[in-house]
Amino acid sequence: MSVESTLPDWYPEGVVYDPTIAPDAYGPANARTLQCFSELSTSSNIVDVAGGYGRYAVPLAEAGYTVTLLDIDEAHLDQAELNALSLPEGAGSIKPIKRDVLKDDLSDFEPFDASLCTGFIYLAPEDVVQDLFAKMVSLTKPGGPVVIEFATDRIRRQTSDATSKSLIGRNETLYSYEQGLDLLRSLYKMIGGAVFSRSSVRLNQPYYLRSTVITAKGYAL
Ligand SMILES: C[S@@+](CC[C@H](N)C(=O)[O-])C[C@H]1O[C@@H](n2cnc3c(N)ncnc32)[C@H](O)[C@@H]1O
Numbered sequence: 001m002s003v004e005s006t007l008p009d010w011y012p013e014g015v016v017y018d019p020t021i022a023p024d025a026y027g028p029a030n031a032r033t034l035q036c037f038s039e040l041s042t043s044s045n046i047v048d049v050a051g052g053y054g055r056y057a058v059p060l061a062e063a064g065y066t067v068t069l070l071d072i073d074e075a076h077l078d079q080a081e082l083n084a085l086s087l088p089e090g091a092g093s094i095k096p097i098k099r100d101v102l103k104d105d106l107s108d109f110e111p112f113d114a115s116l117c118t119g120f121i122y123l124a125p126e127d128v129v130q131d132l133f134a135k136m137v138s139l140t141k142p143g144g145p146v147v148i149e150f151a152t153d154r155i156r157r158q159t160s161d162a163t164s165k166s167l168i169g170r171n172e173t174l175y176s177y178e179q180g181l182d183l184l185r186s187l188y189k190m191i192g193g194a195v196f197s198r199s200s201v202r203l204n205q206p207y208y209l210r211s212t213v214i215t216a217k218g219y220a221l
Contacts, residue, residue, distance in 0.1 A: 122152065
């Protein structure tokens with residue numbers, strides 16, 4: 001079964017990930033999001049949910065953490081594996097594992113010290129966001145940070161090259177900044193110490209979009 005046939009119709013992105021065309025398709029890691037983990041000791045282990053090729057797992061492992069990266073797509077996992085092998089000496093580690101984080105039961109994992117989900121769940125309708133948030137909380141030890149990056153106000157730009165089109169999902173969900181923040185607030189009020197920060201992001205090939213990203217952090221109970 002191809003990975004495309006297992007993906008929901010609100011999800012377009014990543015299916016066409018090709019490291020030879022756009023190796024850094026999702027742009028640089030966001031400093032605000034990385035900052036959320038700075039309180040953890042370097043012996044901590046972090047689960048990166050739908051972690052892709054390791055945009056966050058790489059800097060987190062470089063900072064000394066042990067990162068378990070869950071993703072459904074072989075192309076992303078292959079690149080994550082290569083990135084894991086290229087970590088400098090003395091770094092932590094990245095363990096890429098193939099899992100469908102929406103459909104699979106993830107309760108076989110021992111709880112992690114922290115969890116992260118970026119570049120993914122804001123494409124989904126609210127009920128799916130709620131379910132994944134609950135899974136992330138269950139994957140995280142009490143007192144551990146649960147971090148979500150949520151892109152809102154996504155605006156596709158005109159490309160200078162007329163043959164290039166912005167990659168967009170047929171039924172992807174578009175949250176305004178206010179809608180995204182309301183949803184995150186309603187979720188994070190179920191756990192402790194929620195903080196939200198805001199940043200602007202601009203992506204080139206193959207997305208050609210700009211967005212206002214909310215980084216949400218709270219602590220599992
Ligand atoms: C846009 S990428 C973002 C990757 C990474 N989190 C980042 O911020 O760079 C979205 C990722 O979600 C993965 N994905 C999509 N559906 C998934 C699912 N049901 N289970 C696990 N991963 C999934 C894709 O394969 C892709 O790697």
